[in-house]
Amino acid sequence: MTAALIDLADTLVADFDPADFLYRVTEHCMDLLDIGDAGVMLAAADGPLRLVAATSEQVRLVELFEPDAREGPCFTAYHEAAPVDHTMVVPSSRWPDFSARAHLAGYRSVHASPIRLREDTIGALNLFRRVPGPLPDADQHLARALADATAISLLQQTTLDHHRTLNMQLQQALNTRTVIEQAKGYLTSHHSIDPDTAFHRLRAYARSHRIRLADLARDVIDGTVALPPSTTEDTPLTKDSTQDPPDPAR
Template identity: 80%
Template sequence: MRVAAALIDLADTLVADFDPADFLYRVAEHCMDLLDIGDAGVMLALPGAGPLRLVSATSERVRLVELFELDAREGPCFTAYHDAVPIDHTVLAVSSRWPNFSARARSAGYLSVHASPIRLRKETIGVLNLFRRVPGPLPETDRQLARAVADATAISLLQQATLDDHRLLSTQLQGALKTRSIIEQAKGYLTSHHAIDPDTAFQRLRSHARHHQMRIADLALQVIDGTVSLPFQPGTDGDPHEETSR
């Protein structure tokens, strides 16, 4: 039932107020809910061979590892996108493949990574990155489910693009990148003003936005300009489990 609900949620994109940034955060969160992983991230590239960009991540720890991977231009996620094939990588203390990435991932507590391309037929638009705190490849059942989530993500984004040719996808991805920047600014503001860590700041933003049926980007802007002050006691802003999970 959880798998079916997740796939239905990812298919629900043909709406006037579709928000690609919120959609991509939901993709990462569904991976956390359905798969045996510690963190997830989504990277996308703009049409026309644009650079691969990080657009959503489930924690500050994995966000920094993935940004390092993109800067270093080495790692399973980077390679899975460019080769358009899924990759399992066990993070060893000394790795002959992607040594810089492996050292950074291991220092962050990750012992294996699974990267699944986000593609529809011959078109690859990104990669779904799954980080684990145990060694070894992702179990086969989870590999298949990760493939299904990646495919659903590709279909949903490219389905949106057909509404106004391929230019719409480019506009949406640019918007997602801009939104991520705004959210990072809001996280920084909250961490400095409320003495909380970035992960807690993001989870409080997400919880508040959901509870009040707001776009997370709109809430982040209001936090930055001081027009809204979030409650920071777990359970005061919606689902208590959601406030304290992960």
């Protein structure tokens, strides 16, 4: 936990990469909390809530539904600036469409914590579980700490350059997410792999070669970098690989 908070606080560098930082947030959530997947949603100034990081393709598809439908626990946590616990019951009286989609994807509950610093709420940290019921109290407190650390780290970046605003940082994260998704699609098509494995290869290659994730994604799309067709580290980030897949009939 200490290492995670220190990592999230170490952002006052000239080459700060918002996209990579937000993916690290989700990875720390996976390591420290009793969850199956995690996602981060952020909103630029006066802009809509957007998904900027997710631990799997499965949760990404569920998360993308919320901003478009303007409903769901994550959307509510952001707009009410308060944590939300929700158990996916089908049929559900609250957020029925979101609950049905999440339940079909194998999720049984979700905890959403606002990413905020004092009065400034800039997004939501979304924690999906494959078991029903609220997130344990200890994990809720830790999720709050991770969300607060994320807000502080993003907001303190403005001290590096008076002309670089939070809105620019969040917009950069949104733009680079698009590039990363395009690179995932390219690898999925050309290497005949699933999107989670494609993303795992991108992250592993970027880390081992010490290059920015967004830069690598652009190079892959442009054809200037060719990732190896296979690797021994192709296991996507998940904590539920041993569990039975969701029942499609539900």
